[in-house]
Amino acid sequence: MAGRILNLQRQAAELGRLRTGWSVPTDKGRNRPVKSETWIVSSHDRTRVQAAADLWGGTVERWSPQGNNPDQWRVITEAQSIEALFPPGDPLSQYNEKWGGGGCERRCDGITEKLSKKPCICLDRHGENWYLLGPTQVCRATSRISVILPDLPGIGVWRAETHGFYAANEWPGVVDMVVSGTGGRGVIPVGMRIEQRQRLAEGKTKKFPVVVVEVRATVRQALTGTIPGSELSPLPPAHLAIEPTGRDYAAEARKAPTADAAVAVYREAEAAGDMTDTLKAELIAIGKEKRAAEKAKAAVRKAPDVKVENAANAADEEPIDAEIVDDDDPEGVWFEIVTEAGERGWNSEHLAGQFAARHGGLSPDSADAPRLRAFLSELRETAA
Known part of the structure; x- marks a missing residue:
C-alpha cells in the first residue's frame, strides 16, 4: 500500500442525503415545509436513487433543493424504516446553528460559538429560555448522522439531518454507547425509522415526526462490542481505521x-x-x-x-x-x-x-x- 498523509482525517465520500421532508413555494414567495411519513432519498447520481426506488418503492424525479441548481434526483419512498450501518469512527455531529442567506452565521457547542470564538450568543442575548424563540432569531439544534446503505451502489455514506429536539437528545445516547463499546472500529447494523409522535402543549395536541436510530443489538452487546451482524464487514485495516495520528x-x-x-x-x-x-x-x-x-x-x-x-x-x-x-x-x-x-x-x-x-x-x-x-x-x- 502506498503512503498516506498521516494527520488527515480519512473521511468517506457523501453519496447523498436521507430526508424527512421537502418544501413547496407559497403565494408570498416563501417556502413552506412539508413533512414526510416515509424516507426521501436524494443524490446527484440517478442510479443510486433508482436503486433506492427499486428497494423501497416510489418514483424517481428530478429535483432542485430549495430551488437551487444544480439539479439532483430524489425518490419519496414508501419505507418508514430502512436498514443501515454505522461507519467506523463517530458518525454523529451536533451543533446549535443559525443559517441565513449567506450561509452558516453561527455554529455553537452550547458554550462557545465556534465561528466568532465568543461565548454562546443566544444565551447571552436572550437568556436561558432562548431556545423558545424562532429560528430567525436564535440557533436551532442541528444533528447530522452519517450511515452506510449497504444495498445501494457506491462506496461512501449517506447523511441524515434533523433539527428536532428529541433526536438531538436521543441520538447521542445511542451513538456514544456503541462507540464506547466498539472503540469506533468496524461497522454496526442499525435501523433508521421515522416515528410519528404527539404531545400536549398549551391545551393543544401537536403531532410531529422523529427520526429514531435503533442499534440491532442488546445493551450488553453494544457495551461489549459484540454486536451480531457487525462481522459482515470486518474491522478495517490499520491504515483505513480512524485511529490516532501516531504521534507520541x-x-x-x-x-x-x-x-x-x-x-x-x-x-x-x-x-x-x-x-x-x-x-x-x-x-x-x-x-x-x-x-x-x-x-x-x-x-x-x-x-x-x-x-x-x-x-x-x-x-x-x-x-x-x-x-x-x-x-x-x-x-x-x-x-x-x-x-x-x-x-x-x-x-x-x-x-x-x-x-x-x-x-x-x-x-x-x-x-x-x-x-x-x-x-x-x-x-x-x-x-x-
Whole structure:
C-alpha cells in the first residue's frame, strides 16, 4: 500500500442525503415545509436513487433543493424504516446553528460559538429560555448522522439531518454507547425509522415526526462490542481505521523545553481527537512536573542563598505560590486548572461548562490570566 498523509482525517465520500421532508413555494414567495411519513432519498447520481426506488418503492424525479441548481434526483419512498450501518469512527455531529442567506452565521457547542470564538450568543442575548424563540432569531439544534446503505451502489455514506429536539437528545445516547463499546472500529447494523409522535402543549395536541436510530443489538452487546451482524464487514485495516495520528504526545511533552510548550502538546492532542484518559493523566503529570521545576528555579533566582539540592527537591513538594512566576500567562494558568480538574475526574467539556457557568457564559479561551487565576483559587478552596 502506498503512503498516506498521516494527520488527515480519512473521511468517506457523501453519496447523498436521507430526508424527512421537502418544501413547496407559497403565494408570498416563501417556502413552506412539508413533512414526510416515509424516507426521501436524494443524490446527484440517478442510479443510486433508482436503486433506492427499486428497494423501497416510489418514483424517481428530478429535483432542485430549495430551488437551487444544480439539479439532483430524489425518490419519496414508501419505507418508514430502512436498514443501515454505522461507519467506523463517530458518525454523529451536533451543533446549535443559525443559517441565513449567506450561509452558516453561527455554529455553537452550547458554550462557545465556534465561528466568532465568543461565548454562546443566544444565551447571552436572550437568556436561558432562548431556545423558545424562532429560528430567525436564535440557533436551532442541528444533528447530522452519517450511515452506510449497504444495498445501494457506491462506496461512501449517506447523511441524515434533523433539527428536532428529541433526536438531538436521543441520538447521542445511542451513538456514544456503541462507540464506547466498539472503540469506533468496524461497522454496526442499525435501523433508521421515522416515528410519528404527539404531545400536549398549551391545551393543544401537536403531532410531529422523529427520526429514531435503533442499534440491532442488546445493551450488553453494544457495551461489549459484540454486536451480531457487525462481522459482515470486518474491522478495517490499520491504515483505513480512524485511529490516532501516531504521534507520541507524551514523548513530545517530556522533550518540551518549558511547561507552556507541554501545554501546547496537550492542546494539540485534544484538537486532533487523540486524547485518552491515560494520555491525559500522563500529560498532566508531565506538565505539573515541568511547572513545579520552573517555579523551583524561579525561587532559586529570587533567593540565591538557597542550596541547589533544596531547589531540586522542591519539584516534589506543593507548587510554590504563583507570585514567584514573573509572567502569569493564560496558557500556564489554564494548565494548572486542567491539572486540578483532572484530580477531580472532570473532563474538558465539564470543566469549560463550570467556568462558563461562573463567568456569565465566558469561554476559558477568552479569559485573561487574572480571571483564570481566580477560578483556580476557587477550585482549590472548595477542594480543601
